[in-house]
Amino acid sequence: MLKCKEQVHGHLSVINGVGSWDGKVQKKFPLKQVWDFFRPKLPVVSWYKLVWSQPAMPRDQFLCWLITRGYLTTGDKLLSWGYQGDFNCAFCATAVETLNHLFAECSRYKGLYSCLFSKFTSRIPSNSWEVELNWAVTAFAGPSATCRVGRIIWQSLISSIWRDKCKAKHGKQILSLEKVQVRVKSDLEVLCEAEDVGKFL
Numbered sequence: 001m002l003k004c005k006e007q008v009h010g011h012l013s014v015i016n017g018v019g020s021w022d023g024k025v026q027k028k029f030p031l032k033q034v035w036d037f038f039r040p041k042l043p044v045v046s047w048y049k050l051v052w053s054q055p056a057m058p059r060d061q062f063l064c065w066l067i068t069r070g071y072l073t074t075g076d077k078l079l080s081w082g083y084q085g086d087f088n089c090a091f092c093a094t095a096v097e098t099l100n101h102l103f104a105e106c107s108r109y110k111g112l113y114s115c116l117f118s119k120f121t122s123r124i125p126s127n128s129w130e131v132e133l134n135w136a137v138t139a140f141a142g143p144s145a146t147c148r149v150g151r152i153i154w155q156s157l158i159s160s161i162w163r164d165k166c167k168a169k170h171g172k173q174i175l176s177l178e179k180v181q182v183r184v185k186s187d188l189e190v191l192c193e194a195e196d197v198g199k200f201l
């Protein structure tokens with residue numbers, strides 16, 4: 001705290017009765033510069049635009065951020081923490097639930113990927129979450145309508161896998177691939193009023 005106070009005093013001064021930062025007289029106090037001074041500066045991640053660009057459904061963006069950060073509690077984490085139970089994949093039960101399994105290897109991911117991206121690409125998805133994420137980052141990097149829609153669909157795909165996984169774990173019925181497709185299309189229609197979403201999905 002004391003160190004912080006010393007740092008602030010090195011930059012903050014009062015010139016002609018107005019608070020200033022780094023000795024420059026400005027009409028308004030430069031709050032942004034002060035905030036930039038204090039906030040931790042980390043390198044920009046490659047998936048920043050894929051997850052956070054607009055338009056988007058905030059609920060999907062937030063889940064995608066947690067997933068790309070690896071913050072969600074997958075079965076392998078629970079096992080490593082000593083919990084007992086069935087931590088196999090809730091969709092296929094063929095492997096322990098890991099980030100890589102849910103968002104690359106699992107038949108649910110591959111099925112949804114084919115369903116949602118068939119008009120975008122004939123690419124066959126890999127078995128690696130890292131490869132899948134990098135593909136989406138590159139494929140939907142631009143400002144075009146295709147990229148904007150692609151980012152929204154990717155966010156829907158990733159977030160719906162996690163939501164449906166949670167439902168399945170609690171014994172609830174999950175949506176068929178076709179119904180997920182219908183829901184994503186209706187989200188697209190809301191978010192991209194001016195676009196002809198039918199040509200993408």
Ligand SMILES: [Zn+2]
Nearest residue numbers: 089091092106
């Ligand atoms: Zn699975």
